Every structure is written in structure tokens, then in C-alpha cells.
Amino acid sequence: MGKVYIVGAGPGDLELLTLKGKRCVEEAHCIVYDRLVNPQILSLAQRECEMIYLGKGNTEGGVIQDEINRTIVEKAKEGKIVTRLKGGDPFVFGRGGEEILALNEAEIEFEVVPGITSSISVPSYSGIPVTHRNIARSFHVFTGHTSKEGDWHNFDAIAKLEGTLVFLMGIKNLDLIAGDLIKYGKSPATPVAIIEKGSTSKQRVMVGTLETIVEIAKEEKVVPPAIIIIGEVVNLRSEFNWFEQLPLFGKNILVTRDYKKSVEFAYEIEKLGGKATVLPLINIEPLDIELDIKDAKAILFNSQNGVKTFFEKLDDVRVLGDKKIGVVGIKTYEELLKHRIKPDFMPEEYLGKRLAEESLNFTEEGDKILFITSDISPINTQEWSKEHNRNFTAARIFKTEKVITTDIDDKIKEVDLITFLSSSAVDAYMESLGDKKHDSKIKIASIGKMTTKSIKSYGLEVEIEAKTSTAQGLLAEIKNYYINL
Numbered sequence: 001m002g003k004v005y006i007v008g009a010g011p012g013d014l015e016l017l018t019l020k021g022k023r024c025v026e027e028a029h030c031i032v033y034d035r036l037v038n039p040q041i042l043s044l045a046q047r048e049c050e051m052i053y054l055g056k057g058n059t060e061g062g063v064i065q066d067e068i069n070r071t072i073v074e075k076a077k078e079g080k081i082v083t084r085l086k087g088g089d090p091f092v093f094g095r096g097g098e099e100i101l102a103l104n105e106a107e108i109e110f111e112v113v114p115g116i117t118s119s120i121s122v123p124s125y126s127g128i129p130v131t132h133r134n135i136a137r138s139f140h141v142f143t144g145h146t147s148k149e150g151d152w153h154n155f156d157a158i159a160k161l162e163g164t165l166v167f168l169m170g171i172k173n174l175d176l177i178a179g180d181l182i183k184y185g186k187s188p189a190t191p192v193a194i195i196e197k198g199s200t201s202k203q204r205v206m207v208g209t210l211e212t213i214v215e216i217a218k219e220e221k222v223v224p225p226a227i228i229i230i231g232e233v234v235n236l237r238s239e240f241n242w243f244e245q246l247p248l249f250g251k252n253i254l255v256t257r258d259y260k261k262s263v264e265f266a267y268e269i270e271k272l273g274g275k276a277t278v279l280p281l282i283n284i285e286p287l288d289i290e291l292d293i294k295d296a297k298a299i300l301f302n303s304q305n306g307v308k309t310f311f312e313k314l315d316d317v318r319v320l321g322d323k324k325i326g327v328v329g330i331k332t333y334e335e336l337l338k339h340r341i342k343p344d345f346m347p348e349e350y351l352g353k354r355l356a357e358e359s360l361n362f363t364e365e366g367d368k369i370l371f372i373t374s375d376i377s378p379i380n381t382q383e384w385s386k387e388h389n390r391n392f393t394a395a396r397i398f399k400t401e402k403v404i405t406t407d408i409d410d411k412i413k414e415v416d417l418i419t420f421l422s423s424s425a426v427d428a429y430m431e432s433l434g435d436k437k438h439d440s441k442i443k444i445a446s447i448g449k450m451t452t453k454s455i456k457s458y459g460l461e462v463e464i465e466a467k468t469s470t471a472q473g474l475l476a477e478i479k480n481y482y483i484n485l
Helices: 019-027 063-077 096-105 118-125 171-183 213-220 232-240 259-271 304-313 330-337 352-362 381-388 408-412 423-433 449-457 471-483
Strands: 003-008 030-033 050-053 081-086 109-113 139-143 164-168 191-196 204-209 226-230 252-255 275-278 282-286 296-301 324-327 368-374 391-402 417-420 443-446
Touching: 003 019, 003 063, 003 096, 019 081, 019 109, 030 063, 050 063, 063 081, 063 096, 096 109, 118 139, 118 164, 118 191, 118 226, 171 191, 171 213, 171 226, 191 213, 191 232, 204 213, 204 232, 226 232, 252 259, 259 275, 259 471, 282 304, 282 423, 296 304, 296 352, 304 330, 304 368, 304 391, 324 330, 324 352, 330 471, 352 368, 352 381, 381 391, 391 423, 408 423, 417 423, 417 449, 417 471, 423 449, 443 449, 443 471
Parallel strands: 003 081, 003 109, 030 050, 030 081, 139 164, 252 275, 252 417, 296 324, 296 368, 368 391, 417 443
Antiparallel strands: 164 226, 191 204, 191 226, 282 391
């Protein structure tokens, strides 16, 4: 038998996943997840992890809940570690209890990992505290659904409560909720907020009163997931709102790097309030090439991938003892430091040509200088050898493959900005578009001059270019661009 972890994934923000929840995702052989789970959480899983989507819309589940119960039992019986990933918390109207009953019946071991419930976190992300001194001394959470038997809440009692009222999954019954509260004594002027897609970059907040909120929701075409907050704490939103002030809030940014780096870059985007759509357009793989460094007087690296692949192939780090080492870029520098090695030189300008020129200060005429790079790097070792009277040699130890995708339209339909961190990704994007044209409403951001040159060769405009040719440098320029709009 395997084991099942029933994990609350929180309301949508990746960083609201608990540390234990993260471990359960990382260790899982199989993940069963719903539609409210942030896709970036799934990227934390092992590459070979089986992903099963069993999502529910604005319903009480019914047949699909039976399928979820059956699936987690079957996968556990296969001996797998199963993580059942649920938006919010498993026990706050999450039907985690029904899944536990199914596991108990099958005698399968389980653990429950609580999640941050949307009933408190989503209001917080919209600037509404569920309690506040002298305004609300309690809060009360209700489901917005009726039961299978059609039973409804006792609004005669609910209307008399003085604390904040929170209704989850209640948009379908908003008119009933507002109407019954007024009917049983709540003032029609009581403040109400509806928060749609809370804690994500697409969060929308509609504010009104019990008397006006139904009409406002219709005009704004509110759709699930959304929660309803009722009480005087809603009036604090104008002072407490913070999330919507983040620089990338509301922006959907396409990340086109290789998979691993895309995930890292997406994480940085979401910390600034944006939504990251990951579409890896390049794939980086080591080549089956043996390293020959014995005669080299200097070794040069122009990328993080070069450093990583080099040390994966290196048997004994001591052979580097007499070698001078140069790098291009702060990220390459930092990657080298992970191996307890400090480079001897790093040019200010992030170009392979400048790295080659800098190496002259550490070598003599006729010396062999080994340049560690990719199969498509445009470095010109023959020209440098002739110009500088050195023996520049390229060791192309990893390959960069273009990834052509057939679902490009679905990926970019809601995108505000595309980021390109290499010319290869630009080429793959244009090949994926095929006969279609780039949508001019989608802005383009480039990591530097070489990538910008590739973008412009296709007749496209670059809106943002990094001053420092790193992912962080590009992110800084994107942030500044949207702040100054």
C-alpha cells in the first residue's frame, strides 16, 4: 500500500503553500489536483510525477467527488505516494472528510496537511481584515450552497450576528443571501465586498451594500471562484489594500526559458503580483562529449548552463588548480561559487568577446584557452586566435534545442508581455506561430542586445530591454516599465 497526503494548497498565491505541503508535492509519485491550484505549485513536483486533474466548477461535486475518492484509493493501492492537492483548506468546505472515509474503508494510510483558507486570506489580499478592534470581534464562515436536500441556513439567527460574515462559493445564491439577511433584520446599508480570483493577479473586488451588491455583481459579470464578505470591515479596504499595489499586479507575463529556469523566473514574477504563464521554448541537454582541459591555461564560461554541465562532467576538481578562470555575467559567477571556486576575472560587459579579451591579461602568447559553451553559441574562436595570438578552443558541451509548440494560441491569448532571454527562444516562438502573426497588443521584453537583434529581424518591436543582461536585470526593467506607465 502507498500513502495519501490530503493537502490544502491555499487560495492561489504560490507562497501561501505551507512548507509541509511543498514537501508532499515534491515527494509525490501521483498528484490529484483541482482547478483552484496554482499551476506553479505543480512545477515543484518530480518530472516523472503522474498528474491527474479532477476539477470542479461552482458545484457541490457529486459524481466527480466519487471519482476523486476512487482515484486516490486506486493510486495508493499501486504503492504510490499520492498527494491530493486541494485549493484552500481540506476541511473548510473542501470535502476532505469524505476522502478520508474512502481511505479508511480501503485501509490506506493518510495524513492531512492544513491549508490557508480563502475565508481569511482572500479578504486580507483585498485589504479587508475579517476582524478589527471596535469594528468586528468575530467572524463566521458559511457555505454559499444549499444542501442536497435543499436545506438553507437559518438566516434569522445569522442576521443577528455582529461579526463579519464570510460566504464561500456563494455567487450563485448571492440574491438569496443578501435578500434573506435584509429580510431578517440586517441593515440594507451593510457594506459587502465580492472578491473574485482572490490572491491572484486577476483579483477583482466589487464593493457595495446588501441592497446594491446583486446588481453590481450582474453588471461586473462576476464568476467563480469568488467569496462574499459582509460587515463594516469592508470599509477598511481603502486604507488596508496592499496586494493590488504590487508593480506587476494584473499582468500576465509569458516565460519562454528552458523549463527549470522558467519555473524560477515565474516565481519571481508572482512575488511582484503578476501571473506567470510558463511556455518553455528551449530545452537544454548535456552532450556526450569528454572534457579535455589538461593543456588549457585558462577556462572561460559564458553561461550558468556551461558551469553546471562542466562540473557534472568533471571527475576531480583538483585538475583546475593551475587554471585561470573567467566568466561572463553575475549569474555565471554565482553558479561557479556554488563549487567553491572564485573566477579570476569577469568583464563588465556581458559579451563573450570581452571575456576573450580579458583572458589576455592572464595568459601568454600561444596558450590554449578553453571556452565552455553551447552547440549554438556564436563565439568566434578562430578569429580570436588569429587576432590575439592565442589558441582559443571551443568545448561545446551542451545543446540548446528549440521547442516548437502547437498550442501557442491558448498560451498567449491572455498574455500582456512576452519575455525572451535568448535568440533561440525567439526563433522557436516564431516557428510556433507559423503562418500567424504576432499580436501587436502583446509587448515584448528582451534580455539584451543580441536577443533584441533577433527579435527585430522578424520585424517585431522591443518594448523593454534589460540594461544588465540577466534574468534579474530584465525583471527590474519590467518592474520599472509598469511602475512608470
